[in-house]
Amino acid sequence: MSVTIETPSRPRTRKQANWEKYGWLFMRVSGPLLIVLIFTHLVVNLVLGDGIKAIDFAFVAGKWADPFWQVWDLAMLWLALIHGTNGMRTIVNDYAGQVKVRRALTTTLWAVCALLILLGTLVIFTFDPCPAGASAELLASFCPAQ
Amino acid sequence: MAIKPAGTLYRGKVGMWSWVLHRISGVGIFFFLLVHVLDTALVRVSPEAYNIVIESYKTPVVGLAELGLVGAILFHGLNGLRVIAIDFWSKGTKYQSVMFWVVIAVTVIAVAGFTPMHLARVFGH
Numbered sequence: 001m002s003v004t005i006e007t008p009s010r011p012r013t014r015k016q017a018n019w020e021k022y023g024w025l026f027m028r029v030s031g032p033l034l035i036v037l038i039f040t041h042l043v044v045n046l047v048l049g050d051g052i053k054a055i056d057f058a059f060v061a062g063k064w065a066d067p068f069w070q071v072w073d074l075a076m077l078w079l080a081l082i083h084g085t086n087g088m089r090t091i092v093n094d095y096a097g098q099v100k101v102r103r104a105l106t107t108t109l110w111a112v113c114a115l116l117i118l119l120g121t122l123v124i125f126t127f128d129p130c131p132a133g134a135s136a137e138l139l140a141s142f143c144p145a146q
Numbered sequence: 147m148a149i150k151p152a153g154t155l156y157r158g159k160v161g162m163w164s165w166v167l168h169r170i171s172g173v174g175i176f177f178f179l180l181v182h183v184l185d186t187a188l189v190r191v192s193p194e195a196y197n198i199v200i201e202s203y204k205t206p207v208v209g210l211a212e213l214g215l216v217g218a219i220l221f222h223g224l225n226g227l228r229v230i231a232i233d234f235w236s237k238g239t240k241y242q243s244v245m246f247w248v249v250i251a252v253t254v255i256a257v258a259g260f261t262p263m264h265l266a267r268v269f270g271h
C-alpha cells in the first residue's frame with residue numbers, strides 16, 4: 001500500500017530561523033551525550049561500591065570536592081533538563097488542543113526548567129563539602145572536623 | 147475496502163509500541179528528574195536534611211521503584227539511539243524492528259543483572 005504525497009503547492013518560505021529543526025537536532029545531539037553522562041552516573045552511584053546504601057552527604061561531598069564530577073553533574077543537569085523539557089513540549093503540542101492551554105503548559109515547563117537549572121547550578125558551585133558547625137560523623141573523612 | 151494495512155514503520159507494530167514506550171518512559175524520567183534536582187539541593191541546606199531525605203531512597207518500596215526507574219532510563223536511552231539510527235543511518239528503517247528487540251534484550255539483561263545486587267542492598271542490613 002503506497003501513499004502518494006502531493007507536491008506542496010506553495011514552497012516553504014524561510015524568513016525565520018527554523019527553531020523546530022534545531023529542537024529536533026538538539027534531541028539527537030544531547031541524547032548520545034546523556035547516555036554517557038547518565039549511564040556513568042548510574043554505575044558510579046548505584047552499582048560500584050555499596051551502591052544506594054553508600055549514598056549520603058559525605059558521598060556527595062567526596063564527589064563534588066573534585067571539579068571533574070562538578071563539571072560532569074553540571075553538564076548532566078543542563079542537558080537532561082533541556083532535553084526533558086523540550087520532549088515534554090513536543091508531547092504538549094501533540095495533545096493540547098487549545099492554543100491557550102498549550103501556551104500555559106509550555107510556559108510553565110520552561111519556567112520550571114530555568115528555575116531548576118539555576119538552583120542546581122548554584123548548588124553545585126556554592127556547595128561546601130565540609131560545612132562549619134556540622135556534626136563530624138556526617139562529614140567526609142577529608143574534612144578538618146574529622 | 148478489503149485492504150488491511152499490514153502496519154507501517156509507525157503504525158500498529160514495533161514502530162508504534164516503541165514510540166509509546168519511549169514517550170511514557172520520557173515523561174516518567176522527566177518527573178523523577180524534577181524531584182531528584184530538589185532532593186540533591188538539600189546538600190546545600192544541611193548534611194542532616196540531605197541524609198534524612200536520601201534515606202527514603204533506601205526503603206523497600208522506593209528501592210523497588212528504582213528498578214523501574216533504571217529500566218525506564220535504559221530503555222529510553224537505548225531506544226533513543228535506535229531513533230537516531232533510523233533518522234541518520236541509511237539502513238536504519240530496514241533494521242528498526244531488529245534494533246527494537248536488541249534494545250529490549252539489552253535493557254532486560256542489564257536490569258536482571260542489577261536487580262539482585264540492588265535488592266540485596268535495599269533489603270540487607
Ligand code: HEM
Pocket residue numbers: 027028030031032034035038080081083084085086087088090091165168169171172173175176179219222223224225226227229230
Ligand atoms: C539517556 C539518554 C537519552 C537518550 C539517548 C534520549 C533520546 C531521545 C530522543 C532521540 C528523543 C526524540 C524522539 C523523537 O523525536 O521521536 C527523545 C525524546 C524525549 N526524551 Fe529523551 N533521551 C535520553 C534521556 C532523557 C532524559 C534523562 C529525559 C528526562 C529528563 C528524557 C525525556 C524525553 C522526553 C519527555 C522525550 C519526548 C518523547 C516524545 O516526544 O514522545 N530523555 N529522547
